[in-house]
Amino acid sequence: MADDGTTxxxxxxxxxxxxxxxxxxERRAVERLLEADPDARRALDEYREVVAAFAVDQEPPAxxxxxxxxRVARTPQAPVPAPAAMPAARPRRRRRWAPVVAAAAAVVAVAVPTTVAVQQHRAAVELQQQADxxxxxxxxxxxxxxxxxxxxxxxxxxxxxxGDVLISAEGLPDPGEGQDWQLWTIADGAPESAGIMPAGSGGVTTAWVPGGAGRTVAVTLEPAGGSEQPTSDPVVAIET
Amino acid sequence: MLRQTDQVPPPTTTPVDAALVACADGDPTTFGPVYDALAPVAFGTSLGVLRDPDHAAEVTQEVMVEVWQTAARFDPARASARTWVATLARRRAVDRVRAEQSRRDRDQRDLDASVAGAPRDVVVEDVERRLEGAAVRRCLESLTPTQREAVVEAYYGGRTYREVAERLGAALPTVKSRIRDGLGRLRDCLGVARG
Structure with missing residues (x-):
């Protein structure tokens, strides 16, 4: 595991x-570290104080x-943040990832779909359940x-x-005429189709893979409509 | 006020820190003195990065409203009010400079390349002037010239360390360590220690 080096x-x-x-x-990586490690937060506080020492006070225009x-008179204040981000209270096993709020925030930042793109042929009710x-x-x-x-x-x-996986791909090119990006979940070397990646917007494609956790989630280029088994090498594979 | 913090007691709580904590109770009339104490830090910080008083005034306005809105997030055990506001102001000013920078870089890449030496000298001269009165000024002299250059480029240029490396024609890991070692020396020189 390259975990130590990464940290x-x-x-x-x-x-x-x-x-x-x-x-x-990098900002997201640092924010995940800060979420998990009080020592990192303390070190950051020191560096921030150093950076603030560059500031020279100057009176702004009246x-x-x-x-x-x-604006203050008509703007309500944000509530006190809940102490949910206190990592000390969480079991140690979790601390390796410890993304907590940062994870959700990061995915929102990565994915930025106004509505999460899910497979378009599904019924509206099912869509709503997925969105929930x-x-x-x-x-x-x-x-x-x-x-x-x-x-x-x-x-x-x-x-x-x-148990579920929400996958978001940034920079996946257009599959081209007559082809689709197909999602797979792989356990013990056996790939199982998880459907076609929906068309993305703004260079980001997001798909929901129910039950994908603990498997490898991969994407391959396939003939339009998808294949029974992958016919090309995956362009990305994530071990979840 | 009940707030969970680390067991380390707050280092020194200034009256400004206390006023900022107090205004988190939602009474807008308590914000006037907080504004007066902290707006100059926000404006000075923004001006350092943006160098344009109109833009700096806009950023100051956004930052000071943010200070009011998020006052409950200020934790005097982690930072002074001054540092907190400087951090918020810098983040916003840098975001703005980046947005403009990318546009300018696209338009003027060739031009920049042909006069690469000139703007840097201007920045250094400008910095000398700006730093009059900054707490960090004396300590900057304890840095090696290359550390100082990297830190100053990142601070005043609002650049990522990647952009700094590109600009200085230095390797990425080199610039990363110059910034790290530079800030480390400044921290020791300024006597900053928490926890």
Whole structure:
């Protein structure tokens, strides 16, 4: 397991994170570390204090004060955050992933579907049930987040919650005329079709794989409509 | 106020910290003094990154409303009010500079390449002037020139360390360690220690 190395790499990013000098993916990795590790949070607090020492106070224009106080007078405050993000209270086994709220937030940031794309031929009722289940998964504090690169560029992210998987692929190219991206779940080397990947929007494709947890979720290029068994090498495979 | 924190007691709680904690109770009339104490940090931080007073004023307005809205999230055990506001302001200012940067970079890539040396000198000169009065100024001298360059580029340029590496023509891991070691030295010099 490359877990230790990955954690150390992420620790190394803390100073750059304090300077807002990391890209979005790194930012998410650091935020997962912070969620899991109080020592990392303490180290970050120190770096942030260093960065704040660069600030030189300067009086803003007077009209800013009026504008802010006017908005404050009619803007309600956000409630106190629930202490759900206290990692010490969670079982140790969970701490390896420990994505909690960050996982849900990250998937929302990765996927950004206004409506989660699920297979389009399904009945409306079923769609609603799926949407409810997906919303539940996104809110699950015990959900795990796993990512894997897509061959040829891009990244796939799997949110694993209570037996189900929500997979989101960023940068998956158009399958081309007469072809589809097909999803598979693989256990003990035996692939089982999980349907066609729905058409994505904004370069992001999201699909729900019920019962996919604990299996490898893979995507292959297949003739339109899909195949019984994969006929090409997977462009991405995620062990959930 | 009942809030779960680590067992470490708050290092030093200033009156500003206390005022910020108090205004989380939802009374907008308590926010005036908090604004007066903290808006200059927000404006100074935004101006450092954006260098445009109008943009910095807009960011300051957004940040100070955010300070009000999320006052309950401020935890004096983790940071001073000043550091908290500087962090929020920097994040917003950098987001804005990035959005503009990507557009500018696309339009002017060739031009930038041909005058690559010039803007950097301007930045360094500008920084010297800006840092008058910053707590960190004395400590920056304890950095090696390359550490200082990397940290200053990341701080004032609002750049990712990848962009800093590209700009300085240095390897990625090198720039990452310069930033890490640079901030580490600054931390020691400033005597920052928590927990």
């Amino acid at each position: 150390r790499d992420t620790w190394d990013l803390l100073p750059a994170y304090a300077l807002d000098a990391v890209d979005d993916l 009209q800013v004060r009026d504008a802010v106080l006017a 289940r997906v919303a539940q998964m996104l809110a699950d504090p015990e959900a795990r987040l796993v990512t894997a690169p897509i061959a040829g560029g891009g990244e796939a992210t799997a949110l694993v919650s209570d």
